[in-house]
Amino acid sequence: ARGLVVAIDGPAGAGKSTVSRRLAARLGYTLVDTGALYRAIALAAREIGISWDDGPGLGSLARRLPLALEPSEEGSRVIVDGEDRSSDIRTPEISQGASIVSQHPDVRVALLDLQRRLGAEGGVVLEGRDIGTVVFPDAEVKVFLTASDEERARRRTAELQARGAAQPIDQVLAEIRERDRRDSTRPIAPLKPARDAITVDTTALDLDAVVETLVGIVRGAS
Numbered sequence: 743a744r745g746l747v748v749a750i751d752g753p754a755g756a757g758k759s760t761v762s763r764r765l766a767a768r769l770g771y772t773l774v775d776t777g778a779l780y781r782a783i784a785l786a787a788r789e790i791g792i793s794w795d796d797g798p799g800l801g802s803l804a805r806r807l808p809l810a811l812e813p814s815e816e817g818s819r820v821i822v823d824g825e826d827r828s829s830d831i832r833t834p835e836i837s838q839g840a841s842i843v844s845q846h847p848d849v850r851v852a853l854l855d856l857q858r859r860l861g862a863e864g865g866v867v868l869e870g871r872d873i874g875t876v877v878f879p880d881a882e883v884k885v886f887l888t889a890s891d892e893e894r895a896r897r898r899t900a901e902l903q904a905r906g907a908a909q910p911i912d913q914v915l916a917e918i919r920e921r922d923r924r925d926s927t928r929p930i931a932p933l934k935p936a937r938d939a940i941t942v943d944t945t946a947l948d949l950d951a952v953v954e955t956l957v958g959i960v961r962g963a964s
Protein backbone atom coordinates (compact mmCIF):
# COMPACT_ATOMS: atom_id res chain seq x y z
CA ALA A 743 0.00 0.00 0.00
CA ARG A 744 1.00 3.62 -0.46
CA GLY A 745 2.70 5.06 2.62
CA LEU A 746 1.10 7.79 4.67
CA VAL A 747 1.81 11.49 4.81
CA VAL A 748 2.98 12.31 8.35
CA ALA A 749 3.03 16.02 9.30
CA ILE A 750 5.14 17.10 12.28
CA ASP A 751 4.73 20.76 13.19
CA GLY A 752 5.76 22.75 16.23
CA PRO A 753 7.86 25.59 17.65
CA ALA A 754 11.63 25.96 17.48
CA GLY A 755 13.70 23.53 19.51
CA ALA A 756 10.90 21.07 20.28
CA GLY A 757 13.03 18.26 18.85
CA LYS A 758 11.20 18.02 15.52
CA SER A 759 14.35 17.34 13.48
CA THR A 760 15.74 14.53 15.61
CA VAL A 761 12.35 12.97 16.27
CA SER A 762 11.30 13.18 12.61
CA ARG A 763 14.56 11.62 11.45
CA ARG A 764 14.19 8.72 13.90
CA LEU A 765 10.52 8.29 13.08
CA ALA A 766 11.19 8.23 9.33
CA ALA A 767 13.94 5.63 9.83
CA ARG A 768 11.61 3.45 11.91
CA LEU A 769 8.86 3.60 9.29
CA GLY A 770 11.16 3.34 6.26
CA TYR A 771 9.79 6.73 5.15
CA THR A 772 11.50 9.69 3.49
CA LEU A 773 12.22 12.73 5.66
CA VAL A 774 11.47 16.23 4.40
CA ASP A 775 12.87 19.05 6.53
CA THR A 776 10.90 22.03 5.21
CA GLY A 777 12.65 24.54 7.52
CA ALA A 778 15.85 23.82 5.58
CA LEU A 779 14.21 25.36 2.49
CA TYR A 780 13.43 28.66 4.26
CA ARG A 781 16.93 28.62 5.75
CA ALA A 782 18.42 28.11 2.27
CA ILE A 783 16.52 31.16 0.97
CA ALA A 784 17.77 33.29 3.88
CA LEU A 785 21.36 32.15 3.29
CA ALA A 786 21.29 32.67 -0.48
CA ALA A 787 19.66 36.11 -0.08
CA ARG A 788 22.35 37.19 2.34
CA GLU A 789 25.09 36.05 -0.03
CA ILE A 790 23.56 37.62 -3.13
CA GLY A 791 22.67 40.83 -1.30
CA ILE A 792 18.87 40.63 -1.29
CA SER A 793 17.37 42.14 1.86
CA TRP A 794 15.40 39.81 4.17
CA ASP A 795 12.67 42.47 4.04
CA ASP A 796 12.36 42.46 0.23
CA GLY A 797 9.36 40.17 -0.30
CA PRO A 798 9.17 40.35 -4.12
CA GLY A 799 12.97 40.01 -4.45
CA LEU A 800 12.97 37.00 -2.15
CA GLY A 801 10.00 35.51 -3.98
CA SER A 802 11.81 35.75 -7.28
CA LEU A 803 14.91 34.22 -5.68
CA ALA A 804 12.82 31.35 -4.28
CA ARG A 805 11.33 30.70 -7.72
CA ARG A 806 14.68 30.51 -9.53
CA LEU A 807 17.06 29.05 -6.91
CA PRO A 808 17.71 25.33 -7.52
CA LEU A 809 16.95 23.68 -4.15
CA ALA A 810 17.04 19.99 -3.31
CA LEU A 811 16.81 17.87 -0.17
CA GLU A 812 18.76 14.62 -0.06
CA PRO A 813 18.63 11.94 2.61
CA SER A 814 21.73 11.67 4.80
CA GLU A 815 22.93 10.14 8.07
CA GLU A 816 22.13 13.36 9.95
CA GLY A 817 18.64 13.60 8.49
CA SER A 818 18.68 15.48 5.26
CA ARG A 819 21.16 17.52 3.29
CA VAL A 820 20.16 20.73 1.62
CA ILE A 821 21.66 21.32 -1.80
CA VAL A 822 21.58 24.92 -2.96
CA ASP A 823 22.54 25.50 -6.57
CA GLY A 824 24.48 22.22 -6.60
CA GLU A 825 26.34 22.80 -3.33
CA ASP A 826 25.83 21.08 0.02
CA ARG A 827 25.02 23.96 2.42
CA SER A 828 23.66 21.80 5.27
CA SER A 829 25.92 23.15 7.98
CA ASP A 830 25.91 26.77 6.73
CA ILE A 831 22.15 27.02 7.27
CA ARG A 832 22.31 25.92 10.95
CA THR A 833 23.63 29.14 12.48
CA PRO A 834 21.61 31.32 14.90
CA GLU A 835 21.76 34.16 12.36
CA ILE A 836 20.21 32.05 9.60
CA SER A 837 17.60 30.72 12.07
CA GLN A 838 16.35 34.29 12.54
CA GLY A 839 16.75 35.00 8.81
CA ALA A 840 14.62 31.98 7.91
CA SER A 841 11.91 33.18 10.25
CA ILE A 842 12.05 36.68 8.69
CA VAL A 843 11.99 35.57 5.04
CA SER A 844 9.25 33.00 5.72
CA GLN A 845 6.83 35.82 6.62
CA HIS A 846 6.64 36.93 2.96
CA PRO A 847 3.71 35.42 1.04
CA ASP A 848 5.82 35.38 -2.19
CA VAL A 849 8.38 33.14 -0.52
CA ARG A 850 5.81 30.77 0.96
CA VAL A 851 3.96 30.40 -2.33
CA ALA A 852 7.21 29.75 -4.20
CA LEU A 853 8.13 26.89 -1.84
CA LEU A 854 4.68 25.34 -1.66
CA ASP A 855 4.87 23.35 -4.91
CA LEU A 856 8.26 21.90 -4.07
CA GLN A 857 7.05 20.74 -0.64
CA ARG A 858 3.93 19.18 -2.14
CA ARG A 859 5.97 17.39 -4.79
CA LEU A 860 8.36 16.06 -2.14
CA GLY A 861 5.41 14.53 -0.28
CA ALA A 862 3.20 13.56 -3.20
CA GLU A 863 4.10 9.86 -3.23
CA GLY A 864 3.33 9.33 0.45
CA GLY A 865 5.62 7.33 2.73
CA VAL A 866 6.98 10.62 3.98
CA VAL A 867 7.51 12.51 7.23
CA LEU A 868 7.42 16.28 6.67
CA GLU A 869 8.46 18.58 9.49
CA GLY A 870 7.83 22.31 9.70
CA ARG A 871 5.33 24.89 10.96
CA ASP A 872 2.39 24.71 8.54
CA ILE A 873 2.50 21.18 7.13
CA GLY A 874 -0.74 20.04 8.76
CA THR A 875 -2.51 23.37 8.24
CA VAL A 876 -1.43 24.45 4.72
CA VAL A 877 1.00 22.19 2.86
CA PHE A 878 -0.81 18.88 3.50
CA PRO A 879 -4.17 19.69 5.12
CA ASP A 880 -5.26 16.11 4.26
CA ALA A 881 -2.23 14.38 5.84
CA GLU A 882 -3.25 11.09 7.45
CA VAL A 883 -1.18 11.85 10.55
CA LYS A 884 -0.71 15.29 12.12
CA VAL A 885 1.39 15.81 15.20
CA PHE A 886 2.06 19.11 16.97
CA LEU A 887 5.28 18.60 18.88
CA THR A 888 5.92 21.02 21.71
CA ALA A 889 7.77 21.52 25.01
CA SER A 890 8.17 24.31 27.55
CA ASP A 891 10.23 27.32 26.44
CA GLU A 892 12.92 26.55 29.02
CA GLU A 893 13.23 22.90 27.99
CA ARG A 894 13.45 23.86 24.31
CA ALA A 895 16.16 26.41 25.09
CA ARG A 896 18.04 23.78 27.10
CA ARG A 897 17.94 21.29 24.20
CA ARG A 898 18.94 23.87 21.61
CA THR A 899 21.82 25.06 23.82
CA ALA A 900 23.12 21.49 24.14
CA GLU A 901 22.83 21.01 20.38
CA LEU A 902 24.78 24.21 19.64
CA GLN A 903 27.44 23.21 22.15
CA ALA A 904 27.80 19.76 20.55
CA ARG A 905 28.42 21.54 17.25
CA GLY A 906 31.10 23.73 18.76
CA ALA A 907 28.93 26.84 18.50
CA ALA A 908 28.04 27.32 22.18
CA GLN A 909 25.80 30.22 23.21
CA PRO A 910 24.52 31.28 26.65
CA ILE A 911 21.15 29.68 27.42
CA ASP A 912 19.52 33.07 28.12
CA GLN A 913 20.38 34.22 24.62
CA VAL A 914 19.11 30.96 23.10
CA LEU A 915 15.86 31.31 25.06
CA ALA A 916 15.38 34.90 23.89
CA GLU A 917 16.01 33.91 20.25
CA ILE A 918 13.61 30.98 20.42
CA ARG A 919 10.88 33.22 21.89
CA GLU A 920 11.45 35.87 19.24
CA ARG A 921 11.23 33.32 16.45
CA ASP A 922 8.10 31.66 17.87
CA ARG A 923 6.41 35.03 18.29
CA ARG A 924 7.20 35.94 14.66
CA ASP A 925 6.18 32.50 13.37
CA SER A 926 2.89 32.38 15.25
CA THR A 927 1.73 35.96 14.64
CA ARG A 928 2.37 36.22 10.89
CA PRO A 929 -0.81 36.57 8.84
CA ILE A 930 0.00 33.78 6.38
CA ALA A 931 0.37 30.16 7.49
CA PRO A 932 1.15 30.94 11.13
CA LEU A 933 2.56 28.33 13.47
CA LYS A 934 -0.40 26.63 15.15
CA PRO A 935 -1.74 23.12 15.60
CA ALA A 936 -4.09 21.92 12.88
CA ARG A 937 -7.62 21.38 14.17
CA ASP A 938 -7.14 17.63 13.86
CA ALA A 939 -3.52 17.45 15.10
CA ILE A 940 -2.47 15.42 18.11
CA THR A 941 -0.39 17.59 20.42
CA VAL A 942 2.55 15.82 22.06
CA ASP A 943 4.19 17.75 24.91
CA THR A 944 7.74 16.41 25.15
CA THR A 945 8.88 18.50 28.13
CA ALA A 946 9.15 15.48 30.42
CA LEU A 947 9.84 12.82 27.76
CA ASP A 948 13.17 11.54 26.52
CA LEU A 949 13.83 11.03 22.82
CA ASP A 950 13.01 7.30 22.80
CA ALA A 951 9.70 7.90 24.53
CA VAL A 952 8.73 10.59 22.01
CA VAL A 953 9.63 8.36 19.06
CA GLU A 954 7.63 5.46 20.54
CA THR A 955 4.64 7.74 21.08
CA LEU A 956 4.75 8.86 17.45
CA VAL A 957 5.25 5.34 16.09
CA GLY A 958 2.12 4.43 18.06
CA ILE A 959 0.16 7.33 16.58
CA VAL A 960 1.20 6.37 13.02
CA ARG A 961 0.34 2.68 13.58
CA GLY A 962 -3.04 3.75 14.91
CA ALA A 963 -3.68 5.67 11.71
CA SER A 964 -2.64 2.97 9.21
Ligand code: C5P
Nearest residue numbers: 776777778780840841844870871872925
Ligand atom coordinates in the same frame (compact mmCIF):
# COMPACT_ATOMS: atom_id res chain seq x y z
O1 C5P B 1 12.41 24.22 11.55
P1 C5P B 1 13.47 25.27 11.38
O2 C5P B 1 13.94 25.84 12.68
O3 C5P B 1 14.60 24.83 10.52
O4 C5P B 1 12.74 26.45 10.59
C1 C5P B 1 13.35 27.70 10.37
C2 C5P B 1 12.27 28.76 10.15
O5 C5P B 1 11.64 28.52 8.91
C3 C5P B 1 11.14 28.77 11.18
O6 C5P B 1 11.44 29.58 12.30
C4 C5P B 1 9.98 29.32 10.37
O7 C5P B 1 9.96 30.73 10.36
C5 C5P B 1 10.25 28.86 8.97
N1 C5P B 1 9.43 27.72 8.58
C6 C5P B 1 8.15 27.98 8.13
N2 C5P B 1 7.37 26.96 7.68
C7 C5P B 1 7.81 25.70 7.69
C8 C5P B 1 9.11 25.40 8.18
C9 C5P B 1 9.89 26.45 8.63
O8 C5P B 1 7.71 29.12 8.13
N3 C5P B 1 7.02 24.71 7.22
